[in-house]
Amino acid sequence: xxxxxxxxxxATSLAFDCDAELMLRVRDGDGASxxxxxxxxxxxxxxxLYRMVQDQAVAEELAQEVFLRVYKSRESYEPSAKFTTxxxxxxxxxxxxxxxxxxxxxxxxxxxxxxxxxxVREVADRTPTVEHQMxxxxxxxEVRKAVAALPDKQRAAVLMHKYEEMDYSQIAKVLSCSESAxxxxxxxxxxxxxxxxxxxA
Amino acid sequence: xxxxxxxxxxxxxxxxxxxxxxxxxxTAMLERHMEACPVCARFVAEQxxxxxxxxxxxxxxxSPDFNRRLYHKIDQVQPSSWVExxxxxxxxxMVPVAAACxxxxxxxxxxxxxxxxxxxxxxxRVESVEPEQVERTLDDLQMLRELALTPQxxxxxxxxx
Ligand SMILES: [Zn+2]
Numbered sequence: 471x472x473x474x475x476x477x478x479x480x481a482t483s484l485a486f487d488c489d490a491e492l493m494l495r496v497r498d499g500d501g502a503s504x505x506x507x508x509x510x511x512x513x514x515x516x517x518x519l520y521r522m523v524q525d526q527a528v529a530e531e532l533a534q535e536v537f538l539r540v541y542k543s544r545e546s547y548e549p550s551a552k553f554t555t556x557x558x559x560x561x562x563x564x565x566x567x568x569x570x571x572x573x574x575x576x577x578x579x580x581x582x583x584x585x586x587x588x589x590v591r592e593v594a595d596r597t598p599t600v601e602h603q604m605x606x607x608x609x610x611x612e613v614r615k616a617v618a619a620l621p622d623k624q625r626a627a628v629l630m631h632k633y634e635e636m637d638y639s640q641i642a643k644v645l646s647c648s649e650s651a652x653x654x655x656x657x658x659x660x661x662x663x664x665x666x667x668x669x670x671a
Numbered sequence: 672x673x674x675x676x677x678x679x680x681x682x683x684x685x686x687x688x689x690x691x692x693x694x695x696x697x698t699a700m701l702e703r704h705m706e707a708c709p710v711c712a713r714f715v716a717e718q719x720x721x722x723x724x725x726x727x728x729x730x731x732x733x734s735p736d737f738n739r740r741l742y743h744k745i746d747q748v749q750p751s752s753w754v755e756x757x758x759x760x761x762x763x764x765m766v767p768v769a770a771a772c773x774x775x776x777x778x779x780x781x782x783x784x785x786x787x788x789x790x791x792x793x794x795x796r797v798e799s800v801e802p803e804q805v806e807r808t809l810d811d812l813q814m815l816r817e818l819a820l821t822p823q824x825x826x827x828x829x830x831x832x
Contacts, residue, residue, distance in 0.1 A: 512737060517730035526731045533733075534741050541745055606727070613724045632690075632725050638683065653683050660686065663725075664717045671720045 489553035496544045504544075508537055511554070514634060515561050521629050522565040524618055532568060536561045551643060558634070558644045562626050569622050609670060616666040624659035631656055672700050676710050685711060689718035 489510070495503035515536055520529035539560050617625060623645065630636045630644060642652045675682040687693040688701050705712040734740075 508738065508741070513733060516733050516737075520730040521728075529730075530734060530737065534737070534744060537741055538744050538748070542748060609724070610728055613728050617725075617728075628725075631686075632722070635692075656686060657682065660718060660721060663721045667721050667724050668717060670724050671717075 490549035493540075493544070493547050493553050494549065496541070497547045504541060507540070507553070511557060512537065515557065518558070518629055518634060519561055519565055521617065521633065522562075522622075522626060523568060524614065528568065532561070532564045535564055552640065554634075554636075555640055555643045558630065558636075559646075562644055565626070566622055612670070613667065616663055619666070620659050620662060624655050624662075627652055627655040628659045628663070672704050674704065674708055674711060675701075676708075676714060685714050686718065689715050689722055 489507060492503040492507050496507070512533060516529055516533040519532045519536075520526055523529055523532065536557065540557065617628065620628065626645065627641055630641045631638075636644070638649045638652045638656075642649045645652065645655075647655075673680050675685050684693055684697055684701050688698060693701065701711075705715065
C-alpha cells in the first residue's frame with residue numbers, strides 16, 4: 471500500500487456518506503478517501519466497461535485508467551456534478567475512444583465476434599443440469615452479441631440504464647446530450663434488442 | 672391518459688414500468704390504459720423479455736490484484752506531481768528550447784570527449800524521455816479539464832447516436 475494511503479482508514483470510513491465530499495478530501499490529500507471511492511465503485515465501473523468492450527483484460531485496463539485519471543485530476547476537482555456522473559463520463563469517454571480506435575485499426579466491429587475471455591458468466595442457477603446449462607449459455611451468448619451489435623452510444627445508454635440504474639437525467643449528463651436524446655437512444659436500442667431477443671420469451 | 676406509444680407522451684413510462692421503476696400512481700394509470708391498449712401491453716411484455724435476458728448477464732470478477740496494480744501506477748505518477756505544479760505555466764513554451772539545448776549538449780558531448788559529461792548514454796536517454804512523459808501527463812490533465820468544461824465537444828461527437 472502506498473504511503474499516501476492512511477492505513478487506519480477503517481476507523482474513519484463511516485464518517486463519510488457523500489461521494490463528492492470524499493472526492494474533496496482526496497483533493498486535499500486524503501488517500502483513505504480515495505481508497506473508499508475505489509472500493510465503492512471499482513466493480514461497477516469495471517463491469518460497465520466489460521459490457522461496453524466485452525473483453526475482460528481491456529475492461530480492467532480501462533477501469534484502472536479511470537481511477538488513475540480520477541486521482542491525477544484530484545487537484546482540479548470541483549463538485550459541479552454528482553461524483554458518479556463525473557466518474558462515468560470518464561469511463562464512457564475512455565470506452566468510446568477505445569472502441570473508436572479499435573474500429574479504426576481493425577477496420578471492422580469486433581465485439582460481435584466470439585468473446586475472447588471464454589464463456590459468458592451467468593447468474594448462478596439453482597438447478598443446474600448439463601443440458602440446462604448449455605441452453606442458458608447459448609442464450610447468454612445471444613444476449614451478449616445483441617448488446618455488442620448496438621451502436622456504441624446506444625449500448626452505453628442501455629448499460630447505464632439497466633445495470634447502473636441511472637435515471638434519464640444522469641445518463642444525459644454522462645453522455646453530454648439532452649434527456650430527450652437519451653430517451654430516443656434507449657427506445658431505439660431496446661427496440662433492436664426486443665427484435666433480436668424476442669424468441670427468449 | 673393518452674397512449675404513450677401513439678402520442679409519444681410519457682413513453683418512458685413503459686420502460687420504467689417494465690423495469691419495475693415506475694411509481695405507484697403512474698403504475699395505476701398505465702395499467703388502466705393497458706387494459707384497453709394491446710399495443711402498449713405487447714410493448715411491455717416484449718420489453719420484459721429483454722429486461723430479464725439482460726439480468727442474466729453477469730460480468731467476470733475483477734482480478735484480485737486490481738488495487739495493487741492501480742496503486743503501483745499511482746506511485747509512478749506521484750513523483751511527477753511536483754513537476755506539474757512547478758513547471759505547468761512554463762513547460763509548454765520551454766519544450767522547444769529544452770529540445771534545442773539537449774541537441775547542443777549532445778553535440779558538445781560528441782565533439783569534446785574530455786568535457787566532463789557522463790559517457791553513460793542510458794542516463795542521457797532517461798533525461799530525454801522525461802519531458803515527453805510530463806507532456807503526456809499534462810495532455811491527460813488537459814483532456815480531463817476539457818471534459819469537465821466543454822462536454823459537448825467530446826462525447827457529443829465521438830459516435831453517431
Ligand atoms: Zn397504448
